[in-house]
Amino acid sequence: MAVLIIAGLDTGGGAGLKADIETVSALGEHPLPVVSAITYQNPDEVRGVFPVPPNTIREQIRAVKGVFEIRAVKIGLLHGGAVKVIAEETKGLIRVLDPVIASSSGFRFLSPEDVEILKRELLPGSIVTPNVPEAEVLTGLKINSIEDIKRVARVLVEELGAEAAIVKGGHLNFTDVLYWNGEVFKFSGERVEGFTHGTGCVFSSALAAFIAKGLELPKAVERAKRFVEGAIRFSGGEGEAVNPLWELQRDTQRWMAKEDLEKAVGELVKLGELLNPHVAEVGTNFALATDFGEVFAVKGRIVRYGKTIKPVGPVELNASDHLRRALLKMREFYPEVRAVINLRYSEKLIKRAEKLGLKVSFYDRREEPEEVKRAERGTMEWGIESAVKRLGEKPNVIYHLGDWGKEPMILVFGRNAEEIVERIRNLIFASQ
Ligand SMILES: Nc1ncnc2c1ncn2[C@@H]1O[C@H](COP(=O)(O)OP(=O)(O)OP(=O)(O)O)[C@@H](O)[C@H]1O
Ligand SMILES: Cc1ncc(CO)c(N)n1
Numbered sequence: 104m105a106v107l108i109i110a111g112l113d114t115g116g117g118a119g120l121k122a123d124i125e126t127v128s129a130l131g132e133h134p135l136p137v138v139s140a141i142t143y144q145n146p147d148e149v150r151g152v153f154p155v156p157p158n159t160i161r162e163q164i165r166a167v168k169g170v171f172e173i174r175a176v177k178i179g180l181l182h183g184g185a186v187k188v189i190a191e192e193t194k195g196l197i198r199v200l201d202p203v204i205a206s207s208s209g210f211r212f213l214s215p216e217d218v219e220i221l222k223r224e225l226l227p228g229s230i231v232t233p234n235v236p237e238a239e240v241l242t243g244l245k246i247n248s249i250e251d252i253k254r255v256a257r258v259l260v261e262e263l264g265a266e267a268a269i270v271k272g273g274h275l276n277f278t279d280v281l282y283w284n285g286e287v288f289k290f291s292g293e294r295v296e297g298f299t300h301g302t303g304c305v306f307s308s309a310l311a312a313f314i315a316k317g318l319e320l321p322k323a324v325e326r327a328k329r330f331v332e333g334a335i336r337f338s339g340g341e342g343e344a345v346n347p348l349w350e351l352q353r354d355t356q357r358w359m360a361k362e363d364l365e366k367a368v369g370e371l372v373k374l375g376e377l378l379n380p381h382v383a384e385v386g387t388n389f390a391l392a393t394d395f396g397e398v399f400a401v402k403g404r405i406v407r408y409g410k411t412i413k414p415v416g417p418v419e420l421n422a423s424d425h426l427r428r429a430l431l432k433m434r435e436f437y438p439e440v441r442a443v444i445n446l447r448y449s450e451k452l453i454k455r456a457e458k459l460g461l462k463v464s465f466y467d468r469r470e471e472p473e474e475v476k477r478a479e480r481g482t483m484e485w486g487i488e489s490a491v492k493r494l495g496e497k498p499n500v501i502y503h504l505g506d507w508g509k510e511p512m513i514l515v516f517g518r519n520a521e522e523i524v525e526r527i528r529n530l531i532f533a534s535q
Contacts, residue, residue: 390429398427
């Protein structure tokens, strides 16, 4: 199904048309991109805007209207001169209007006069998706609470003529409110950590995509909100913005990590008899993280099995809490580290690691502060941090000598699963 997207270009690649195209494509619909403005911006600032002439916008829309079956329109950044043309050309279509008035960095895209034109020409009949400051500008009302949000959403529909209004709580308490058909719908949410540049664009284009799929409005809003939450959680990297491709990328990363780890575990099993004496009493596990910080490991761990070794279960997401925490802590210091394995402690292995040129550090559980001990779950994180700080550079191997009821252990880290296998091979062959 086709979704017509009328929006601006963000040179920083975070918001605007690029985010919209990715969102609509990721959700399986066909984007028809129409450029309304060219902005010069980066994640820190908007430097300026070139408005695309209204006739050029009209011709872009006309080139696809009637050729594709347009199931929904998403309208993002505009300029005053374009409003009338867009209103004319999208008449009769389902319109999601994201009234982009100012950037998150404070650049004012629409003048008060432009806002008046938007209210008069385009808002009536549209599904409008303002954030709190935009809703305040559109209605002239102040918003301090969820009750205010509900009132303003109603005003947008009942007094300003919108088909529906979703006032987004990203600037308040992450609860969005939909007013539609005389009814109020609340969509609760919690703050998600991550980059938020482009959230408004992704939300409105996801909403348009879900409407294009035929979802009823409340269901489409719910889905769009959850999609944005994922796009924030799995954001990051160069763009310092939300990531509309999160679901696809996460799934790709998952199968790659799973496959890599399965292969590497297979290689370890081939070392069976040689590795057997180094398997920890509690079992050995082997963990691999994706770029998104999700960690795969062997369910039930790798155990001694007669003279050889055996993975108890399959490679799965979150199959090892201990190693996951160790790895994620290490990645806070050294994000290139993606894999870890635990082995039974032996002085011989440590000596051998040092001889091989691996950087070795340790932590002493007796030095663990009382408050960390009492919190219980923080021990691993504390241990990794103290070992990293002790060495002052990236450790490849971290060991501890145990404590009451705790088996001494060695952790071997690597950039990927193959590197771990290689390190284990070198360690055990040489320690014969
Ligand atoms: N940190 C966050 N955690 C969870 N949800 C968020 C967060 N920030 C925004 N949202 C949600 O993202 C959606 C977009 O809302 P937001 O108010 O951020 O839009 P916006 O201000 O128009 O975005 P932009 O920054 O692109 O202008 C809403 O569903 C909102 O609740
Ligand atoms: C092009 C464009 N559209 C929307 C926004 C709002 O995030 C932005 N900063 N840039």
